[in-house]
């Protein structure tokens with residue numbers, strides 16, 4: 520038995536496929552609709568939902584199961600879909616503790632949605648890229664209008680109903696230049712847990728309209744960097760600026776995913792997020808029709824590992840190609856990463872972003888490398904201090920009263 524399976528796996532659900540009410544310029548998922556030419560509906564059927572729920576609960580080795588609803592935009596399915604999902608979770612629950620996490624653009628939230636989230640204890644992730652002028656650069660609707668006002672309305676409703684929420688902020692070529700504006704804004708909004716996701720995409724040249732244009736890291740044809748991609752050093756500086764602010768006054772008050780992950784790695788614990796673990800491969804994605812893929816960021820025909828309606832999840836996880844996918848996170852690293860002084864934090868980050876070469880000409884280096892080197896080297900002494908506090912059962916927040924050099 521694969522030891523990673525013993526500790527559980529995740530399945531990110533896309534019950535509306537790539538269908539969305541928005542048209543965010545940088546979205547990696549919208550074009551996945553092309554993978555289902557001729558599909559008349561992108562709504563997960565009741566049968567597939569039931570099979571998915573049953574298998575996901577029964578095949579999970581642990582006593583807790585987390586459903587993560589994403590897309591496309593999951594609110595487009597309407598509340599009844601999720602009421603049914605909860606009934607099915609109850610039906611197949613087998614005494615396990617079940618959590619639900621819901622990733623949304625926030626635009627369609629209303630009192631009814633928020634009351635539902637509160638009543639059933641959903642954790643809601645809201646995508647917001649900063650204050651209005653930064654958010655509206657890329658997060659636009661089908662009429663090319665900014666969505667900031669509607670997202671803020673959604674957040675106010677979540678707060679009114681006391682729904683637990685966190686934020687996802689895509690760091691792109693524009694907002695990366697304004698780290699403190701973004702950070703201060705997210706604090707004002709009431710985000711207790713911030714996730715920053717760097718954008719690094721390449722667009723293929725000479726594509727036919729039916730091709731996916733945002734390409735896999737191994738693609739060797741003609742391509743160009745997508746203009747919204749963040750510059751690696753700028754990303755590093757963005758993180759450093761926010762860290763410097765956080766470490767002075769916000770430790771223990773605001774949580775930032777990459778800071779948590781770095782501290783966990785320093786302390787010898789699992790990072791808590793796949794990109795900063797040594798290996799991956801246990802976070803699958805399921806499309807509206809039951810197709811299962813190696814990962815949400817590898818929804819490509821080459822990475823389809825089966826369909827939930829006719830294969831067990833365990834069988835898919837144990838397929839040699841899926842095992843290789845997860846092991847390659849470490850095995851395929853260039854030598855530069857394996858010998859890197861901040862490897863214990865960075866771990867080569869996500870294989871999706873490994874499309875550049877090392878100085879020695881070796882392929883498979885992470886595009887964001889320079890930024891990560893800058894950030895991880897900067898935070899290293901602080902992380903060592905905080906890990907030492909943890910090891911002595913003291914609070915890492917004590918760092919706010921220290922001078923670290």
Ligand SMILES: C[S@@+](CC[C@H](N)C(=O)[O-])C[C@H]1O[C@@H](n2cnc3c(N)ncnc32)[C@H](O)[C@@H]1O
Nearest residue numbers: 545546547548590591592622623624646687689
């Ligand atoms: C694909 S969306 C689906 C859920 C929902 N529609 C939303 O926007 O939150 C999931 C997350 O991916 C982020 N995202 C979109 N395009 C991305 C890209 N090219 N690289 C990294 N993250 C991206 C979005 O900002 C969002 O936080």
Ligand code: SF4
Nearest residue numbers: 539541543546591624
């Ligand atoms: S709202 Fe989410 S799924 Fe829709 S376009 Fe934006 S990032 Fe993509």
Ligand code: SF4
Nearest residue numbers: 793794799814869870
């Ligand atoms: S490919 Fe990247 S996002 Fe997917 S599981 Fe691995 S580290 Fe995570």
Ligand code: SF4
Nearest residue numbers: 856859865867885888
């Ligand atoms: S900082 Fe660069 S060299 Fe070091 S592990 Fe990360 S990607 Fe590899």
